Amino acid sequence: MSEPPRFDRGHTDDLMSFLAASPTPYHAVANAAERLEKAGFRQVAETDAWDGTSGGKYVLRGGAIVAWYVPEGAAPHTPFRILGAHTDSPNLRVKPLPDTGGHGWRQVAVEIYGGPLLNSWLDRDLGLAGRLTLRDGSTRLVNVDRPLLRVPQLAIHLDRSVSAEGLKLDKQRHLQPVWGLGEVRDGDLIAFLEESAGLAAGEVTGWDLMVHSIEAPAYLGRDKELVAGPRMDNLLSVHAGAAALAAVAGSGADLPCIPVLAAFDHEENGSQSDTGADGPLLGSVLERSVFARGGSYEDRARAFAGTVCLSSDTGHAVHPNYAERHDPTHHPRVNGGPILKVNVNNRYATDGSGRAVWAAACEKAQVPFQSFVSNNSMPCGTTIGPITAARHGIKTVDIGVAILSMHSVRELCGADDPWLLANSLVAFLEG
Template identity: 85%
Template sequence: MSSSAPARFDRGHTDDLMSFLTASPTPYHAVATAAERLEKAGFRQVQETDAWDGTTGGRFVLRGGAIIAWFVPEGATAHTPFRIVGAHTDSPNLRVKPLPDTGAHGWRQVAVEVYGGPLLNSWLDRDLGLAGRLSLRDGSHRLVNIDRPLLRVPQLAIHLDRSVHTDGLKLDKQRHMQPIWGLGDTHEGDLIHFLEEETGLTEGDVTGWDLMVHSVERPAYLGRDRELLAGPRMDNLLSVHAATAALTAVSTSPGLPYIPVLAAFDHEENGSQSDTGADGPLLGTVLERSVFARGGSYEDKARAFAGTVCLSSDTGHAVHPNYAERHDPTHHPRAGGGPILKVNVNQRYATDGSGRAVFAAACEKAGVPWQTFVSNNAMPCGTTIGPITAARHGIQTVDVGVAILSMHSARELCGADDPYLLANAIASFLEG
C-alpha cells in the first residue's frame, strides 16, 4: 500500500457485511439473517400473540420483512428510556406480479412490477436470481432463494436504437423491464411450479408469493488499495447489519442506562405505509408492551418515550466526482470519511441541533470521524424513516448513515471502512 492510501480499519466487519448482503436478497431473508445472529447472541424470539414478561435479556419480534429487537438490562425500570437505531430492509428492485407467466415471440418471460425508485438501466444485461417468500396452503411460509443466473433484462442493441447516444436511454417500465428466463411457449403456473420443485414442495402447495429479482454478482472490494466496497442493497442493509452488530455487542455491556433497540422496517422505499413499515404501529406497540411487561403504566410509557432518542440510519450521497455541481458547494461528504449526519430544515431529515450534539458525542466517544450532508438548495431532498418516527411516536430522532455512490442502483459503492465506523458510532450511541 502506498503512503498516500487512506488508513485501513478492521475489515472483519466489512467482510461480514458482504456475507450479510449475499445472504439477504430480500427483506424476508434480511430479517431471518439478523434473527439468526441475534439468537446466537442470546436473544430469543417472542410471538406477538403471546403474553410477554418483563425479565432482563434480549428479545425480538419478526413480522414479514421487519424485525424489532431490544435488550432489557439489569436494573431497568418501567420508565427506563430507549435508545433506538432505525433502518429499513427493502431496496428498489423488480417484483413478480400475481400472474407471473408471460412472453412473446418464442421468449419465456416473467411479469414484474417496478418497486420503489430503482435506476432502471442498472438492471439491464445483468444476471439475475429470484428470491422471496412463498405462502403455502397450510398457512405456513417458506423462504426461497434461486441464487444463480436465472433471468435477464436484455437491452436493445445499438443498431436498433441509433438515437440512444443523442437522446439518451429511455426505458418504459411496463414494456422494457420484463426479464426473459427461457425459450418456448408460456404456460400458466410455470414459474411457481419451478419454485415448488426447487424448494422440495409438491405442485399446488404454493398459494401466494412475494418474489423479487436480485443481482447474483457478489459484493467485492474495489480499487487499487481495495478501499472501496461494491455490492447490492447497501441502501439500506448496510445499516441493518451495522445496527445488528452494535446491538449484539452492547448487550454484553454492564450497567446500560438505556434499553437498546433495533427497529428494521420494510417498505421505506415506497412510503413506509404498511403494517411492517415505519409509518405503521409496530414499533410503538412493541415499545409500549415492553413497558407494560415490566409493570409500567401509561405514565411510565410517557416518561420512557420522553427520554428516548432514535438514530435513523440510512445511506446518503457521497459527493460525485463527475457531478459535483449537483451537491451543496460547502458540504461534500466523502467515501472513507466516516458516517454522515443528515440535515434538512424542511424536515426531510429529522436532525436538529440537539440531535447533532447526541451524534457528535457518540462519535467522539467511539473515536469515529464524521461528516455532514445537506442537499443543494436547487435539488429536491430525499427522506427517510426519521421524520416518520419522530412524528408518529414523539421521539427525538437524528438522521445518520454512510455516504455512497450509485444509490438505488442494482450495485452501489461506498468506502470499505465506513460500515465499520458506522457500527462503532451506533454501539457508542446505544451504550449512552
C-alpha cells in the first residue's frame, strides 16, 4: 500500500484567505465562483436555454451556488455525485430601518439571524458587509472591513450579579451595536455605504447587510496545529467542495458520474427559501442538466436513483471542559480526520449503505475518519442532509469536520482537517 498523502498547509492557508474574504453568503459564492472560473468553469444563466456540452458550469442565485462538471460522453442517465454545504452563518443582520440610538450614541438596528452564541459578539471590532440592490435592479457587493461597529458589554460595576448568575442578554435591547456619536438621522447608514461602494446618493433601494468580526483567521497553539477563525460553519465545507470539484474537473480522469457542488443559503434558519436546500434550486439544475443532454423523464429517474449526496457540515469535537456533554464512546478529535454523522431519528441522513460509500471514499483517499453521535440525553442538531434526501429522493450521507465553539463569532478547528476533508471529497466526487 502506498504512503498516505502528507498534510499540505497550503490548503489551510487558502481556507483562511477564503474565510477572511467571505463575510457574507454573497461574498462566499462570488469567491467560490472565482476559483471555479480559474479552473475553467463558466457561469450559465437560469433564464437562458442550456446545452448539453461537456465541461464545468455553475449557476449563481443570491447566496447560493450550484456547480457541476459534465465529462466527455456523459449519458443522459449518468448519475450525480453531489457535495452539499451551506454558505450562511449565525450573525447580526441589519433591519429595514437601520438608524437608531439615543443618549448621544448612534447605533445600527440589527436582528438576530440563526442561533449565534450572543456573548461572542460583545466587545469586538466589527465590520459591515452584504448586498446592495440598486434602482436599476442590479446588485453590488459591499464590505466595510474595518472597525466600524461594536456591541459594548455592560461594566461589571453596573451588574454585580453577572459573576454569580451569569450573563443574560436580551436580544432586542442588548445587541444593538454603536457606530458613532451625535444625533440619529434616518438614511445615514445607507448613505455611508453608498459612499463606501462608490455609488451615487439615493442609488440604493434595497439591502441585505450583516455584521462580521474583522479579526483575521489565525493559526493557534504551541505547534500551530489549530486554526481559529469566523464562519467555519460552514464555509470550511464550501471551500473544500470548490477545491475538490476544481481538482476533479482538471484531473482528466474518466469519470463515471457528474460531480456537483451545491452550496445553499439559509441553512441556519430552516433552509426554506428559493436559495435554501428545501427550495427547488438543486432539483431544477440536475433535471435541466439531464434534459440538456437529450434525456427523458426516465433518464432523470435513472440518474437520480444512482445519485449520492454528501451533506458536509461542521460537527462537534469533544470539548475538554465539557466531555460529559458528548456520547461516552464517540469522542471525535480535531485533526483526527473528517467525521461521519449518524442519528437514528433522521436528524442526519446517514444509514449503513451511506456509511459504506463514505468509507470507500476515505479508503481511496487514505484519509482516516471518525464517527459522531449525540449523547442520548442531549438534543441532536440537523443539517441539509435529511432535507436533500427527502426532497429529491437521493441517497444522502452526513459528514463534516469536528470543531469547537460552533456558532461563535470565532470557531476553532484542527489545521490538518480541512485538507483531509478536501482529499476525501475528491475521492467521493470521482465516483
